[in-house]
Amino acid sequence: MKYVKVGIVGANGYSGAELIRLLLQHPYASIEVLISNSTTGSLLTEQYPQFQDIIHMKLDTFNINEIASRVELLFFATPSGVANKIIPLCLEKGIKCIDLSGDFRLRNGDDYVHWYGFEHENVEYLSKAVYGLAEYNEEKIRNSQLIANPGCFPTATLLGLLPALQGEWIDPNSIIIDGKTGVSGAGRKPKVGSLFSEVNENVNAYKIGHHQHIPEIEQSIFDVTGNKVNISFTTHLIPMTRGIMCTMYTKLVKKGTIDEVHQYYEDIFKDSEFVRVRPIGNIPATKEVYGSNYCDIGLYVDERTDRLIIVSVIDNLVKGASGQAIQNMNLVNGWDRSAGLASAPIFP
Amino acid sequence: MKYVKVGIVGANGYSGAELIRLLLQHPYASIEVLISNSTTGSLLTEQYPQFQDIIHMKLDTFNINEIASRVELLFFATPSGVANKIIPLCLEKGIKCIDLSGDFRLRNGDDYVHWYGFEHENVEYLSKAVYGLAEYNEEKIRNSQLIANPGCFPTATLLGLLPALQGEWIDPNSIIIDGKTGVSGAGRKPKVGSLFSEVNENVNAYKIGHHQHIPEIEQSIFDVTGNKVNISFTTHLIPMTRGIMCTMYTKLVKKGTIDEVHQYYEDIFKDSEFVRVRPIGNIPATKEVYGSNYCDIGLYVDERTDRLIIVSVIDNLVKGASGQAIQNMNLVNGWDRSAGLASAPIFP
Amino acid sequence: MKYVKVGIVGANGYSGAELIRLLLQHPYASIEVLISNSTTGSLLTEQYPQFQDIIHMKLDTFNINEIASRVELLFFATPSGVANKIIPLCLEKGIKCIDLSGDFRLRNGDDYVHWYGFEHENVEYLSKAVYGLAEYNEEKIRNSQLIANPGCFPTATLLGLLPALQGEWIDPNSIIIDGKTGVSGAGRKPKVGSLFSEVNENVNAYKIGHHQHIPEIEQSIFDVTGNKVNISFTTHLIPMTRGIMCTMYTKLVKKGTIDEVHQYYEDIFKDSEFVRVRPIGNIPATKEVYGSNYCDIGLYVDERTDRLIIVSVIDNLVKGASGQAIQNMNLVNGWDRSAGLASAPIFP
Amino acid sequence: MKYVKVGIVGANGYSGAELIRLLLQHPYASIEVLISNSTTGSLLTEQYPQFQDIIHMKLDTFNINEIASRVELLFFATPSGVANKIIPLCLEKGIKCIDLSGDFRLRNGDDYVHWYGFEHENVEYLSKAVYGLAEYNEEKIRNSQLIANPGCFPTATLLGLLPALQGEWIDPNSIIIDGKTGVSGAGRKPKVGSLFSEVNENVNAYKIGHHQHIPEIEQSIFDVTGNKVNISFTTHLIPMTRGIMCTMYTKLVKKGTIDEVHQYYEDIFKDSEFVRVRPIGNIPATKEVYGSNYCDIGLYVDERTDRLIIVSVIDNLVKGASGQAIQNMNLVNGWDRSAGLASAPIFP
Known part of the structure; x- marks a missing residue:
C-alpha cells in the first residue's frame, strides 16, 4: 500500500520523467496526476516509451481544484518563472509543494530580475520556502509546506x-x-x-x-x-x-x-x-x-x-534534481531518508 | 533476510559488476563470494568505486572447497574458455551454476573449436546444460543445475x-x-x-x-x-x-x-x-x-x-547478460520472475 | 587567382558550412555570396565562429538580380521544398545550379507528394536535371546547367x-x-x-x-x-x-x-x-x-x-553532400576532379 | 617538387598519424621514413586504413645509418623516455630533430625523475634544445637543430x-x-x-x-x-x-x-x-x-x-602536437609559417 498521493507539474521534462522513474520504486508514494502544458492529452508513453507496461497515464492540464482533490503533495519540475505563479494557489489548498525550479530559492525578490530575468509574482512567499539541501537543513525541511529544491x-x-x-x-x-x-x-x-x-x-x-x-x-x-x-x-x-x-x-x-x-x-x-x-x-x-x-x-x-x-x-537529474526532491519528500513525511533511493549507481 | 547465498566468478568484468548491482537490490539473494583472477586480493571498490559504502568485499582467488562451503549458487561471468573447465567441479559439489559465457550453450562440442577457437574440456556436460532463454525454456530452467545463459x-x-x-x-x-x-x-x-x-x-x-x-x-x-x-x-x-x-x-x-x-x-x-x-x-x-x-x-x-x-x-549487460542470469536464478529458486529486476529504464 | 565566382543558398545549415570549408581550400572557386533566410544580416562568424579570421562575410537575403550579377554558380543547401521554387529563376539568368536537396533528383513529379510531402512547382525542370553521381554520370554532368546532387x-x-x-x-x-x-x-x-x-x-x-x-x-x-x-x-x-x-x-x-x-x-x-x-x-x-x-x-x-x-x-557531409557537390562543380568547369578535395581523412 | 625529406619515429601513435595527415598536404616536405617499434614490418595502412591509396609505406625499425642517408629532419612522436636516448645520435648525423615528447622540454635534468619518472640519459643536450612555442620563440627556433615541441x-x-x-x-x-x-x-x-x-x-x-x-x-x-x-x-x-x-x-x-x-x-x-x-x-x-x-x-x-x-x-593533436611541430619545421626551413597548415576547422 502506498500512503501518499503525489503529482508532478512539468511531467514532460527530463526531471519530470526522472521523478516518475524514482517514484515508481518508492514504497510509500503513488503518482496520481501528471501535468504537462506542452503535451496535454497525450499518453506519457507517447513522450517516454520506456514506461510502457509500467505506468499508464495521461498528461493533464493544470486545474487547481481537481489537483487538490487528488494529491497531497506536488512536485514542480517546471522551467524558471512558472512555479512562482502557481505554488501559492496550491499551498492555500493545503498541498505540500516541492519546487525543483529556482523560483523559491532566493530570499531577495529583486534577485529574480537580475539573475533569472523574470519578475517574481509572489515575493512574500520567498520567506516561507525552506531550502531543501537535506544534509544541512533537515529539521526545517521536516516542518515545511514549501521546499525549494536546490539547483544541480x-x-x-x-x-x-x-x-x-x-x-x-x-x-x-x-x-x-x-x-x-x-x-x-x-x-x-x-x-x-x-x-x-x-x-x-x-x-x-x-x-x-x-x-x-x-x-x-x-x-x-x-x-x-x-x-x-x-x-x-x-x-x-x-x-x-x-x-x-x-x-x-x-x-x-x-x-x-x-x-x-x-x-x-x-x-x-x-x-x-x-x-x-x-x-x-x-x-x-x-x-x-x-x-x-x-x-x-x-x-x-x-x-x-x-x-x-x-x-x-x-x-x-538525481541528487541534482529529482532524487533530492524525493529525499525531501521523505523528510516531509517522516519516512526513511533513503526510501526509494537505495539503488547503486549504474556503471559502466 | 536473504535466503540464498551466491557468488560470482569473474567479478571484475562488466557483467560481474552488473550482477553485483542487481543482486544488491534482490530481496532473496546475498552475495557471499567474489572471485577475480586478475585482481585477486584487491577490494571491489578499488576496481569499482561506485560501490563505496554499499558493499565492502575483497576479490578472492578460486578455491572450490572454500566456495562450496560458502555458496549455493555461482554465476560465471568469465571470458570464453574458462567456465568449461571449472563448472563440473562446482556441480559435483552441489553448487548450482549459471554460466554467462558461451561455454555451455552449444550442444555440439566440436563447434567450440570452429566458432570459439578453444577445445571444450567437458563436452559430456553440454547435454546437461539448459539454455536459459527464460521466455521459452521456463520449465526446464526451473529444474536445472546448470544454466547456459544466452548471449546478448x-x-x-x-x-x-x-x-x-x-x-x-x-x-x-x-x-x-x-x-x-x-x-x-x-x-x-x-x-x-x-x-x-x-x-x-x-x-x-x-x-x-x-x-x-x-x-x-x-x-x-x-x-x-x-x-x-x-x-x-x-x-x-x-x-x-x-x-x-x-x-x-x-x-x-x-x-x-x-x-x-x-x-x-x-x-x-x-x-x-x-x-x-x-x-x-x-x-x-x-x-x-x-x-x-x-x-x-x-x-x-x-x-x-x-x-x-x-x-x-x-x-x-542486463537482459543480454546479468539481468537474464538473475531471471534464471529466480526460476531455479522458485521466486517471482521479476524479483530484483523491476526497475524502470533510465532515460535520458 | 580564383576563376569562378560561386554562392551558397542555405549557408547557415551544416551542408552550407561544409561547402564553405571546402571552397576555402579550392584553387579555382571563390565564395561571393552567402544566403540565409533564417539568419539574414548576421555575420557568418556569429553562426560559425570557426571561420574567424578566415572568411569575413555577411549572410544575405535572396535577391535574384543581385545574385545574378555576382555569381556564375550557385549551390543550394536548402531544406526540401525550397530549391524547386527558386532554381528555375536562376537557370534563366544563366547561373549554373547544384542542388544538394532532393528537389530535382526524382524524374516523376508525383513522387514528391508521396515521398517528400510537398508539391513540386516546376516539374518541367525535372528532366533537365542531371543526377550528380559523378562516378556514373560524368559526361552528362560536364554538360549540365542543373545538377541534382545525390542524397547521402x-x-x-x-x-x-x-x-x-x-x-x-x-x-x-x-x-x-x-x-x-x-x-x-x-x-x-x-x-x-x-x-x-x-x-x-x-x-x-x-x-x-x-x-x-x-x-x-x-x-x-x-x-x-x-x-x-x-x-x-x-x-x-x-x-x-x-x-x-x-x-x-x-x-x-x-x-x-x-x-x-x-x-x-x-x-x-x-x-x-x-x-x-x-x-x-x-x-x-x-x-x-x-x-x-x-x-x-x-x-x-x-x-x-x-x-x-x-x-x-x-x-x-562531404561525399554525401558538399564534397560531392564540389566534385560536380569541378566536372562542370572542366577542372581536375579532385581540385579542393584532396585532404586525407582525419583519424582519430 | 618537395624540398625536404622527413621521417617520423613513433609513426604508429596518434600524433604520428596526425603528422602523416598534415605532411601529405605540405607543399615542401616529403615523408621518406616511418619508424614504429611495436608494428615494424607492417604496412601503414594495416594500422591506419584511412591512408589507403594515399600513401603506401612500410613501418620500419630504427637504424640510425639508414635513416641518416634518407632524411634531413626527424619528428619524434614517441612516448616519454624514448627520444632522450636517440636524439643525440641523430643530431650527430646532422639530422634536425623535432621532439613531440617531453624529453627535451625541461632544462633541469633532475626534474625528469620527479615529474616524468625516468632518468634522462643525455642531460647535456637539454640546454641545446629550443622550446618550440613558435609564437614566443620564433627567432631561436629558426636557428635550432633540436626543437622541444611544447606539450598540449x-x-x-x-x-x-x-x-x-x-x-x-x-x-x-x-x-x-x-x-x-x-x-x-x-x-x-x-x-x-x-x-x-x-x-x-x-x-x-x-x-x-x-x-x-x-x-x-x-x-x-x-x-x-x-x-x-x-x-x-x-x-x-x-x-x-x-x-x-x-x-x-x-x-x-x-x-x-x-x-x-x-x-x-x-x-x-x-x-x-x-x-x-x-x-x-x-x-x-x-x-x-x-x-x-x-x-x-x-x-x-x-x-x-x-x-x-x-x-x-x-x-x-594539431596545435597541441603535430600541427605545431610542422609550424616549427616551417620556421627551421625558412618557409611560410602556415605552409601545410591552412585548413579551416571541421565543424560540426
Whole structure:
C-alpha cells in the first residue's frame, strides 16, 4: 500500500520523467496526476516509451481544484518563472509543494530580475520556502509546506565546499568553482546549443560570471557559515547526458594535512547516507554516481600552492534534481531518508 | 533476510559488476563470494568505486572447497574458455551454476573449436546444460543445475524472431540479422578496438559471417521451431556503452496484415513481463530499455517488398547478460520472475 | 587567382558550412555570396565562429538580380521544398545550379507528394536535371546547367551496390540495405530527436519503409542497370555527428569467389579517385573517411548463405553532400576532379 | 617538387598519424621514413586504413645509418623516455630533430625523475634544445637543430596566459588552470582508463597537483616574464577524442576594463596567424578549432571578484602536437609559417 498521493507539474521534462522513474520504486508514494502544458492529452508513453507496461497515464492540464482533490503533495519540475505563479494557489489548498525550479530559492525578490530575468509574482512567499539541501537543513525541511529544491550545481558545490568553510580551513574569499555538466540539465526543449552535432566532441564554457546559481550558492554559504562571499563560478557543457563535476579551488588558511581535512569531512557526513567522502588519494568520476542519489567528494591538498582542491560529483537529474526532491519528500513525511533511493549507481 | 547465498566468478568484468548491482537490490539473494583472477586480493571498490559504502568485499582467488562451503549458487561471468573447465567441479559439489559465457550453450562440442577457437574440456556436460532463454525454456530452467545463459545478440534476436517462425509467418531461409551493439560487450580488458578514440564517431562492422553467436541462434531456432536454418548475421560496433539493437529482415510467406502479426506477438508474450511488444507504428530505441531487463520489440510489414522487419532492443549487460542470469536464478529458486529486476529504464 | 565566382543558398545549415570549408581550400572557386533566410544580416562568424579570421562575410537575403550579377554558380543547401521554387529563376539568368536537396533528383513529379510531402512547382525542370553521381554520370554532368546532387544514403548505397548489379552477380530483387547515420544529416534546425540527450547512448530506427531516399535509389538502379527493383531500406540514427555506413545484403546468383567479385569492383573503380575498394578481408569503418570525400567499400561473400554482403562508408557531409557537390562543380568547369578535395581523412 | 625529406619515429601513435595527415598536404616536405617499434614490418595502412591509396609505406625499425642517408629532419612522436636516448645520435648525423615528447622540454635534468619518472640519459643536450612555442620563440627556433615541441596543455595554457603576465594585468601567484582534454592525448596504447566504456558519459580528474606539464608551464612563464610561480594545474578527461580547453582563473592587479585587456591581447597576437583572440563576449569552444592549428582565446573580466578569466582552446593533436611541430619545421626551413597548415576547422 502506498500512503501518499503525489503529482508532478512539468511531467514532460527530463526531471519530470526522472521523478516518475524514482517514484515508481518508492514504497510509500503513488503518482496520481501528471501535468504537462506542452503535451496535454497525450499518453506519457507517447513522450517516454520506456514506461510502457509500467505506468499508464495521461498528461493533464493544470486545474487547481481537481489537483487538490487528488494529491497531497506536488512536485514542480517546471522551467524558471512558472512555479512562482502557481505554488501559492496550491499551498492555500493545503498541498505540500516541492519546487525543483529556482523560483523559491532566493530570499531577495529583486534577485529574480537580475539573475533569472523574470519578475517574481509572489515575493512574500520567498520567506516561507525552506531550502531543501537535506544534509544541512533537515529539521526545517521536516516542518515545511514549501521546499525549494536546490539547483544541480549548488548541490554539488555546497556539499563539497561547506565543510571546508565550517571548519575554517579555507579563505572564504578565495573560492573558485569550475563546473562541468552533461547536457540533460538544459532540458528537453529543442535549441541549437543542445543538439548532438553541437555538443558531441566539444566543450563549451557558458554564462561565465552571470550564472543564476551564483546567488543561490552565495546565499547558502552565508546561511550556513555567516560568510558573505563573492565566488567565481564558471560552467562548462561537456559531451555527456548526465553528471556534474565541480572542481573547487580554495586557499588554505589553517595549516592542515590532508588527513586532518579528510577526517573533518568524514565527521561532518558520517550520518549522511548520500554523501560519500572518498578515501585519500581517490577522486570521484561522475559515472561512479550515475543514476543514483549519491554525492561523492574527493579532497586534495596541494602543498606547492597551499590550496585545498575539492572535487564533487553528482548525477544532475538525481541528487541534482529529482532524487533530492524525493529525499525531501521523505523528510516531509517522516519516512526513511533513503526510501526509494537505495539503488547503486549504474556503471559502466 | 536473504535466503540464498551466491557468488560470482569473474567479478571484475562488466557483467560481474552488473550482477553485483542487481543482486544488491534482490530481496532473496546475498552475495557471499567474489572471485577475480586478475585482481585477486584487491577490494571491489578499488576496481569499482561506485560501490563505496554499499558493499565492502575483497576479490578472492578460486578455491572450490572454500566456495562450496560458502555458496549455493555461482554465476560465471568469465571470458570464453574458462567456465568449461571449472563448472563440473562446482556441480559435483552441489553448487548450482549459471554460466554467462558461451561455454555451455552449444550442444555440439566440436563447434567450440570452429566458432570459439578453444577445445571444450567437458563436452559430456553440454547435454546437461539448459539454455536459459527464460521466455521459452521456463520449465526446464526451473529444474536445472546448470544454466547456459544466452548471449546478448541471441537474446535480442531470438525474442524478436521466434514468434514469426512459430506462427509460420516468414520463410526460415530468408533471415538476415543486422546487429548493432555498444562496446561494453567487449569487456573491460584493454584492446585498441575498444578505446574511446577508436569507437567514438565511428561504426565498425566486425566478425561478418563468423560471429560465435551464429550457431547459438541457429540451434535455438531449431529447438523451438524445428527449422534448420542458415542465418545471415552481421554485427556492428557503434559509439555507445550499453545497448543492442537487432534489425531483422525476413520474407513473409503468409499473407498477413501488420495487425495480425502484431496480435500474434502480443499473444505469445502476454505473460512475459520482460518482453514488451510495441504498439503498431512504434519502433523501440535502445535507450528506452537502458539499465533494465526489458526486451522491446517493434514490427513493420513492408508491403512493397513483402518483408516483415523486426526490431528488437535490449540492454546487453542486463537482459543480454546479468539481468537474464538473475531471471534464471529466480526460476531455479522458485521466486517471482521479476524479483530484483523491476526497475524502470533510465532515460535520458 | 580564383576563376569562378560561386554562392551558397542555405549557408547557415551544416551542408552550407561544409561547402564553405571546402571552397576555402579550392584553387579555382571563390565564395561571393552567402544566403540565409533564417539568419539574414548576421555575420557568418556569429553562426560559425570557426571561420574567424578566415572568411569575413555577411549572410544575405535572396535577391535574384543581385545574385545574378555576382555569381556564375550557385549551390543550394536548402531544406526540401525550397530549391524547386527558386532554381528555375536562376537557370534563366544563366547561373549554373547544384542542388544538394532532393528537389530535382526524382524524374516523376508525383513522387514528391508521396515521398517528400510537398508539391513540386516546376516539374518541367525535372528532366533537365542531371543526377550528380559523378562516378556514373560524368559526361552528362560536364554538360549540365542543373545538377541534382545525390542524397547521402543513395551515394553510399549506389556506389556499393551498382557494380554487383552491373556484373550480374546478384539477384536485383534481393537487395536489403541497412543504413546507419550520424545525426548531422538531420541538420541544424532544433528538434527533440536531434538533442544530445536523446541521441547519445542510443540507436534509433526511423522512417522504416518510407524514407524519401528509396525512390532515388531505385531510379538510379534502373538508370544504370535497367532493373526495376523494390529495395528494403532501413535507416538508423546512431550517436555520432558525421558518417554513414550502409550494410547491404544481396543474394548471389552467379557462382563467384570473393576474389572475382573483388576484382570486378576494382576494375569498375580503377579511375575513380574517391572510391576505395578495400582489400579482401578488410571492412571499412566510417571514421576512416571522416572529413574526406572518399567512399570506401568492403566486400564479403558468405558461403553459408550464398550472400554477398557489401559495406559502404562515407562522410555524409562531404561525399554525401558538399564534397560531392564540389566534385560536380569541378566536372562542370572542366577542372581536375579532385581540385579542393584532396585532404586525407582525419583519424582519430 | 618537395624540398625536404622527413621521417617520423613513433609513426604508429596518434600524433604520428596526425603528422602523416598534415605532411601529405605540405607543399615542401616529403615523408621518406616511418619508424614504429611495436608494428615494424607492417604496412601503414594495416594500422591506419584511412591512408589507403594515399600513401603506401612500410613501418620500419630504427637504424640510425639508414635513416641518416634518407632524411634531413626527424619528428619524434614517441612516448616519454624514448627520444632522450636517440636524439643525440641523430643530431650527430646532422639530422634536425623535432621532439613531440617531453624529453627535451625541461632544462633541469633532475626534474625528469620527479615529474616524468625516468632518468634522462643525455642531460647535456637539454640546454641545446629550443622550446618550440613558435609564437614566443620564433627567432631561436629558426636557428635550432633540436626543437622541444611544447606539450598540449602547456600550449593552450601559455598562449592564453602569457599576455596577461607580460602586461602585468594579473598577480602571477594567483594562477589556477582547469584543463579539460579529449582522450586521444593518452595515445593508442590500450589501457582501462582509455576504454570507451570508461570514458563515455564520464568526467575524470586525474594527476591533480603532479601533472608533468606543471614544470614545463612554470619554466616558460619564467622564461618569458621572469616570474617564478607555482601554478595550480588540474586536468580532466572528458568524453571526446580531440580538443583541449584550459579555463584559467587569475587575480587582476591593475584596474583594467575588458576592452583594454582585450586590446592588449590583440596587439600581442596581431602577427600570429594561428592565434585568434575572440571578440569580447565570445568564448571559444573546442570544436571550433577541430582538426586545425588554431589556438582560440576568450577573455572575461569578472567585476564581482576582480578576476580575469581566460579560456583557451586547441586541437590537442594539431596545435597541441603535430600541427605545431610542422609550424616549427616551417620556421627551421625558412618557409611560410602556415605552409601545410591552412585548413579551416571541421565543424560540426
